[in-house]
Amino acid sequence: MKYLVVGGTSGIGAETVRLLAGIEGATVVFSGRDEAAAARLADSLEPARRARTVFARSDVTSPSDTDALFERVRALPGDLHGAFNAAGVAGADGPLRGVPFHQADERAFDRVIEVNVKGTWRCLRAELAAMAPQGFGSIVNCASVAGLRSADSMSASYTASKHAVVGLTRSLAAEYAASGIRVNAVCPGVIDTPMLGGMREELLADLRRKNPAARIGTAREVAEAVLFLLSDRAGYISGTTLTVDAGGLTGAL
Template sequence: MSTTTAVPDYATEFAGLPTLVTGAASGIGLATARRLSAGAAPVVIADHDGDGAERAAAELRAAGGVAAAVTMDVTDPESVRRAVEFVADTFGGLRLAVNNAGVGGPVTPTGEYDLDAWNRVIRTNLDGVFHCLRHELPAIEAGGAGGAIVNVSSILGSVASPGSAAYVAAKHGVVGLTRTAAAEYAAKDIRVNVVGPGFIETPLLREMDRDQYDGLVGLHPAGRLGTPEEVAEVIAFMLSPRASFVHGSYHLVDGGYTTV
């Protein structure tokens, strides 16, 4: 007796699942919004850059998707609350969320790290994810149909980087926060997972001195840097029913950087 496994219809896998993506005006967030929209998700683009969010949403609509934009500051709990309510008011609820918004920080030894810089990085990269979860989880639970959340950490959620105390601490914190929320909400059919992007190809990296750039590439067994679309594909998998038994998992997308 033979059995067959159904192949998912990637063009409709997120149909009817209202989705929020933070930090989605550019970079990994925008690539993720594009990927989810291509799977028929109604997507809300949230970003502190309101004009950029509007442009991104317009792009998705022009490509045939369903999208809206909202200005959101993840460091402000009220701003986050309003954004989550906007998703529910616009698309009838919340089922999926990607907490991607984040900032970098100065490269400074820990003993010399500027306190204002520390607070800015922690408030955005760790507190911001907490504020999002604090409003997204009840919103998904209220719908009664379950859902999924993916938080975006970094390879620096698993290893150190001298001079980046605040960023490393925040990204490690996101991993622990994710696992805690996953354990709390698994029985409610809400999956919470986290991805850790490595060095991703951006115009900023292309502006590096060629020797610096080549040296960075050389740290990757894959022999190249990643693309935002490669990270977005892993996020899409984690949100999809294909990952239905995956809870509290931390997935690195780093070209093998952390293996050596």
């Protein structure tokens, strides 16, 4: 069986690679732009898990890179059981970055949409093309609580992109249910990943204070949710948004 993690060299994607590599008989293809980070991840795995992983350098903003990635996946034996689309970037605007929307750079907005929305779209199209003929498969998209609501702590461009990811998830879940394919989204709250870099510490402290658990989540906690959605234990779950935020969505973000 094969699994694919797009954006698997750091953060939630990397933790998902670690978990999937623990499945006996699995081959885990993971992609990203940072070859050094990929090598560090592979080196950190115990030999049995490392042997189950295959790294393919790929940029989701490049159609040719995406085509090459899926050629690599197809060349490996077995069906594509599951895919996790984790590649994403943060918005450069918003209170956490100290940049009001009216001062935001249009090129920065385009970058968020190109990675978070169109990159996910490209991968979804290729994943569904692989899974439809085999008649089964599970896809998880990395959305965000920002895809379910807005708040003054969230970047408007990032929020818009994650709403789009949620929309893609729900639409494709309905379209491909008869093909035996499940499509879900995981919606993390504030998680300790490299994406937090550049955020103002006083605002991060405020987010910790507002969270019901009074802390920021870990990438492993989100990866465990992804693993569940990819697994047969979630066999009757599709089109859902699984929030991983210690109840923060119900409070003030």
